[in-house]
Amino acid sequence: MSSPIDPPGTDSANARFPEDSVGLVTPQRMVFDAPLELEGGKRLERYELVYETYGTLNHDRSNAILVCHALSGDHHAAGYHAPDDRKPGWWDVCIGPGKPFDTRKFFVVSLNNLGSCKGSTGPNSLNPETGVSFGPDFPIVTVGDWVNSQRRLGERLGIRQWAAIAGGSLGGMQVMQWAIHHSEAVRHALIIAATPKLSAQNIAFNEVARQAILSDPDFHDGRYEERGVIPRRGLMLARMLGHITYLSEDAMRERFGRELRAGRIQYGFDVEFQVESYLRHQGTSFVDRFDANTYLLMTKALDYFDPAQAFDGSLAEAFKASRSRFLVASFTSDWRFSSARSREIVNALMEVRKPVCYADIRSTQGHDDFLMPNPEYLAVLHAYMQRVAAELAA
Amino acid sequence: MSSPIDPPGTDSANARFPEDSVGLVTPQRMVFDAPLELEGGKRLERYELVYETYGTLNHDRSNAILVCHALSGDHHAAGYHAPDDRKPGWWDVCIGPGKPFDTRKFFVVSLNNLGSCKGSTGPNSLNPETGVSFGPDFPIVTVGDWVNSQRRLGERLGIRQWAAIAGGSLGGMQVMQWAIHHSEAVRHALIIAATPKLSAQNIAFNEVARQAILSDPDFHDGRYEERGVIPRRGLMLARMLGHITYLSEDAMRERFGRELRAGRIQYGFDVEFQVESYLRHQGTSFVDRFDANTYLLMTKALDYFDPAQAFDGSLAEAFKASRSRFLVASFTSDWRFSSARSREIVNALMEVRKPVCYADIRSTQGHDDFLMPNPEYLAVLHAYMQRVAAELAA
Numbered sequence: 001m002s003s004p005i006d007p008p009g010t011d012s013a014n015a016r017f018p019e020d021s022v023g024l025v026t027p028q029r030m031v032f033d034a035p036l037e038l039e040g041g042k043r044l045e046r047y048e049l050v051y052e053t054y055g056t057l058n059h060d061r062s063n064a065i066l067v068c069h070a071l072s073g074d075h076h077a078a079g080y081h082a083p084d085d086r087k088p089g090w091w092d093v094c095i096g097p098g099k100p101f102d103t104r105k106f107f108v109v110s111l112n113n114l115g116s117c118k119g120s121t122g123p124n125s126l127n128p129e130t131g132v133s134f135g136p137d138f139p140i141v142t143v144g145d146w147v148n149s150q151r152r153l154g155e156r157l158g159i160r161q162w163a164a165i166a167g168g169s170l171g172g173m174q175v176m177q178w179a180i181h182h183s184e185a186v187r188h189a190l191i192i193a194a195t196p197k198l199s200a201q202n203i204a205f206n207e208v209a210r211q212a213i214l215s216d217p218d219f220h221d222g223r224y225e226e227r228g229v230i231p232r233r234g235l236m237l238a239r240m241l242g243h244i245t246y247l248s249e250d251a252m253r254e255r256f257g258r259e260l261r262a263g264r265i266q267y268g269f270d271v272e273f274q275v276e277s278y279l280r281h282q283g284t285s286f287v288d289r290f291d292a293n294t295y296l297l298m299t300k301a302l303d304y305f306d307p308a309q310a311f312d313g314s315l316a317e318a319f320k321a322s323r324s325r326f327l328v329a330s331f332t333s334d335w336r337f338s339s340a341r342s343r344e345i346v347n348a349l350m351e352v353r354k355p356v357c358y359a360d361i362r363s364t365q366g367h368d369d370f371l372m373p374n375p376e377y378l379a380v381l382h383a384y385m386q387r388v389a390a391e392l393a394a
Numbered sequence: 395m396s397s398p399i400d401p402p403g404t405d406s407a408n409a410r411f412p413e414d415s416v417g418l419v420t421p422q423r424m425v426f427d428a429p430l431e432l433e434g435g436k437r438l439e440r441y442e443l444v445y446e447t448y449g450t451l452n453h454d455r456s457n458a459i460l461v462c463h464a465l466s467g468d469h470h471a472a473g474y475h476a477p478d479d480r481k482p483g484w485w486d487v488c489i490g491p492g493k494p495f496d497t498r499k500f501f502v503v504s505l506n507n508l509g510s511c512k513g514s515t516g517p518n519s520l521n522p523e524t525g526v527s528f529g530p531d532f533p534i535v536t537v538g539d540w541v542n543s544q545r546r547l548g549e550r551l552g553i554r555q556w557a558a559i560a561g562g563s564l565g566g567m568q569v570m571q572w573a574i575h576h577s578e579a580v581r582h583a584l585i586i587a588a589t590p591k592l593s594a595q596n597i598a599f600n601e602v603a604r605q606a607i608l609s610d611p612d613f614h615d616g617r618y619e620e621r622g623v624i625p626r627r628g629l630m631l632a633r634m635l636g637h638i639t640y641l642s643e644d645a646m647r648e649r650f651g652r653e654l655r656a657g658r659i660q661y662g663f664d665v666e667f668q669v670e671s672y673l674r675h676q677g678t679s680f681v682d683r684f685d686a687n688t689y690l691l692m693t694k695a696l697d698y699f700d701p702a703q704a705f706d707g708s709l710a711e712a713f714k715a716s717r718s719r720f721l722v723a724s725f726t727s728d729w730r731f732s733s734a735r736s737r738e739i740v741n742a743l744m745e746v747r748k749p750v751c752y753a754d755i756r757s758t759q760g761h762d763d764f765l766m767p768n769p770e771y772l773a774v775l776h777a778y779m780q781r782v783a784a785e786l787a788a
Binding site: 041139140197199201203204205208211212215216217233236237240241247249253255258265268269272273279280296300303306 | 434435533534593594595597598599601602604605606608609610611627630631635637638641643646647649650651659661662663666667670673674677690694697698700
């Protein structure tokens, strides 16, 4: 295992990447041997987290930013794994030299969460008790469990306090959890395109996605790996459905409208409209890079998140003891977690007089906008993070 | 076959139904032996339509109202089939003595459309060419095909002109088709909770529902009946997804919120939240009363509907030659076919100076509101239909 504060791998191949890219990066792995007690009552005796870092940790370890990923995300937030990678990490628009999370100033840490299928301990990992993969026996993990595992990662990296913790969607929920329960370790909390809790409609969409997977005959109660199959149909349907909620209706109209793939109606059940082709492609390609048990776990973490619950349902009370400062950002075209949901967070913070900046960013793409190079969005992040950087210098 | 103008069956059992109910009704059946050419290029050599009638056709046959049903609807729009029926027909709030479609004044005809699984010729009917059920060989039918089949029904009932044709959702599309292509036979067109064409997002939802059915291993390319199975999982998922789009987010929140069925989180994949329980119930009960091939056909009819297409994309041009008068109604909480979509219809009608009343009805339930006893909705329909009735008397 490489030293946790090693800078990301760099070599001459970087020359072919854009100047504001962190270039080639190498995932790192950290092993945690102390058991982690989970909110659901079970515990993980031992776990590993895969993560990447970009930039350099400064001498007093005060310039670290933690990035939390969303439903299908992973640790690869910026840069490239190989010279011929066509796409950089998922938040590359925000991370790099001169970008909002400026790697000339900040040391950015991006991890893969527990339960994932991207390298950290999850359903595909070996269950030491049985000698085979956990599969469906991997315990349900919550946003709180993730934050606890992230805290240990921070401790091992020698980071007592993060300059900022940032995330969009389910990532934003992890930021909220940090700022509510461990605010001494979070100077700035950047909560983007998130919600204080899922609505009944949000849960309903998750439930249809789960039922698609659970009812797939190839699911085999989650033990599909032992059978050498994949619940392909269920996972495809779940992803297709997800994509509808990630895109705004306007964006779908602009991208696809009612355009017919063959130019005219075929009167059959093959692809007729371009939007069908797009969705099927999104669904089938997802199957090759994501695990069904992980998908189930992630949707459960979303459903359960409700930090106000322990405070008699008051989100303001939940934030009351927080010492963090906040940036909340939402997108006008997001109908999955609409601006109104972000305003609930802002209102709660204002009610207990917490320092909060709020930006409702004009957008057209929907929930996915938090991953996109929307200029207003990047400008807001940039301005906020410059202030954070100025504090470091002070 | 009973005479087409027989009043609905009545007997002493009616005494136990509400006073404003049409009481016990008996479906009727009409056989059409002349082939019907379909828009998709195929033809039906022979077909049957099941329908119900409520009220009495007047001497000059001028008081008839045609009711067109939506995706999963049928001919049973009002009254009861048996004394112990718990629920009346699907539009019972609108049809009956003293109700908007007042059966003391009007003769209401409600049919089951071709391709359905509720009695009219459809995938479950015997294919005379093969001696077994049509199944997936039943041709794709369009809104235009339905209207053509409905015209023949009207002719056989001796109705040259309908006092009104009314429908909600996919039913409203049939009304539009009538008013555009056969307006000489439609005095008043009541287009409720409809849209001039599906959006990319609407098509996307339909496509996920179709994929759920098509990818179910029990679908067997639509020949599941021969195998003695039902694509239960796929049809269940399709219906669960549909239900999310029929209900407003507010309605879901009010009905279910984040209420937990067991009172506390179970950390498992059984039902946790009440909304999950509701959706699963809707899904599983649908499987017992609906056919998968029919569901596929109905979603295709929705996707294809686009009456402006033949007029260079201009809905106004499509309506230009219409001699009908219009009532358009939408519901403020409907996000499936939002008020904005109804306003497209209204604007097109105004552009070509057609007489149109428009009501955007305050509502909370969403798309389903067109089936519900919303007082403002019923008052609008009532007022409009009283004017139609006054024309009859004049």
